[in-house]
Amino acid sequence: MIPLAIMFVLFAGLQFLSPEITNPPVTSDLKVPHEVQTILKNSCYDCHSNQTNLSWYDKVAPVSWLVAQHIKDGRSGLNFSNWDALSPADQKAKLWESVNQVYLGAMPLGSYTLAHPKAKLSQKDIKVLKDYIWSLRINNIPQDTAKIKELHKQSALVIKQETAAKHPITSNGIEYIADYKNWAVVSTTQRLYNGTMRIIYGNNIAIKAIKEKNIDFWPDGSILAKAAYDEIEDADGNISHGAFKQVEFMIKDHKKYKKTNGWGFARFKTTELVPFGKNADFVIDCMNCHQPMKNNDYVFTLPIRQ
Numbered sequence: 116m117i118p119l120a121i122m123f124v125l126f127a128g129l130q131f132l133s134p135e136i137t138n139p140p141v142t143s144d145l146k147v148p149h150e151v152q153t154i155l156k157n158s159c160y161d162c163h164s165n166q167t168n169l170s171w172y173d174k175v176a177p178v179s180w181l182v183a184q185h186i187k188d189g190r191s192g193l194n195f196s197n198w199d200a201l202s203p204a205d206q207k208a209k210l211w212e213s214v215n216q217v218y219l220g221a222m223p224l225g226s227y228t229l230a231h232p233k234a235k236l237s238q239k240d241i242k243v244l245k246d247y248i249w250s251l252r253i254n255n256i257p258q259d260t261a262k263i264k265e266l267h268k269q270s271a272l273v274i275k276q277e278t279a280a281k282h283p284i285t286s287n288g289i290e291y292i293a294d295y296k297n298w299a300v301v302s303t304t305q306r307l308y309n310g311t312m313r314i315i316y317g318n319n320i321a322i323k324a325i326k327e328k329n330i331d332f333w334p335d336g337s338i339l340a341k342a343a344y345d346e347i348e349d350a351d352g353n354i355s356h357g358a359f360k361q362v363e364f365m366i367k368d369h370k371k372y373k374k375t376n377g378w379g380f381a382r383f384k385t386t387e388l389v390p391f392g393k394n395a396d397f398v399i400d401c402m403n404c405h406q407p408m409k410n411n412d413y414v415f416t417l418p419i420r421q
């Protein structure tokens with residue numbers, strides 16, 4: 116047994132090695148409705164802002180090392196104090212991801228709420244976040260028909276191979292669906308990864324399910340399409356489509372595609388629409404990457420349910 120006195124000295128000595136946790140200046144704080152911000156401040160700002168407000172016990176080594184690491188990692192992935200450094204599209208994406216993390220119980224970190232029970236979100240808090248995020252999402256469906264038509268015209272222009280009347284089929288037996296460009300746009304994602312712009316479309320069944328908030332399990336017949344384009348930014352920062360890269364489909368049929376979580380996956384690359392995947396095993400990659408969205412029926416887009 117180490118005598119208590121020695122342990123005390125070691126513990127006290129440890130404090131000199133405790134990392135310093137600093138608060139760099141806030142360049143642009145998150146701009147969301149007050150009630151949303153209050154919740155995030157209360158539950159997330161200690162690790163995701165430059166307004167960290169720690170308790171004395173967070174500053175005691177060895178706990179302080181863990182806390183400092185969490186703050187470093189937390190700020191690097193998401194920092195509400197440098198909010199304007201993100202493009203509007205990325206801001207939205209981070210907010211969706213945030214609410215999704217809360218919804219899945221991954222955030223705030225469990226080790227943190229254990230010591231800071233007040234940071235736990237109530238069901239009411241979660242509802243406030245979800246309502247807010249849902250309002251963003253619906254607005255993100257372009258309501259303006261002229262704009263939708265324009266988007267479709269642009270896609271139609273880039274994908275010329277339709278005129279060649281090809282019917283490519285993937286190795287798991289899914290035929291290219293040319294009509295997707297006439298579907299409603301569910302969302303567009305820009306600049307999340309370098310240089311590509313994605314447009315996500317839903318067929319009528321999918322759109323109906325979204326409107327009725329019936330997407331815990333997307334109904335059979337729902338199809339989501341994700342088309343990727345190079346992204347072109349002009350001198351004024353306006354973003355438009357460049358070359359078409361690929362289109363992917365997820366087709367819901369809980370019986371037919373039982374082995375792949377109820378979804379039929381397909382990808383067609385380049386304007387030649389070359390089916391992706393030498394054999395049907397390619398779907399394993401699709402499934403693995405969509406696996407984190409298991410609680411959301413494997414769909415990334417519209418991750419928030421009411």
Ligand code: HEC
Pocket residue numbers: 155158159160161162163184185186188189191192193209212213214216217222223224227
């Ligand atoms: C105790 C510190 C801590 C708190 C409090 C906390 N987080 Fe985190 N958060 C982290 C850490 C650490 C990571 C990086 C985790 C990783 O990379 O596995 C992270 C990652 C994230 C990410 C992913 C960021 C990325 O890389 O894109 C999101 C989103 C997120 N947190 C949201 C939240 C939200 C919303 C809250 C409040 C409801 C919250 N976090 C509270 C520590 C925290």
Ligand code: HEC
Pocket residue numbers: 304307313315339340341363364365380381382391397398400401402404405413414415416417
């Ligand atoms: C590296 C990870 C990854 C792989 C591999 C992957 N996806 Fe995705 N997929 C995503 C992400 C992330 C999104 C969300 C939209 C975005 O950010 O582009 C997405 C979105 C989609 C969507 C729109 C619906 C939704 O979930 O939001 C479809 C359709 C899709 N993917 C099909 C496929 C197909 C088919 C494959 C395999 C050929 C595949 N994906 C492989 C990450 C992946």
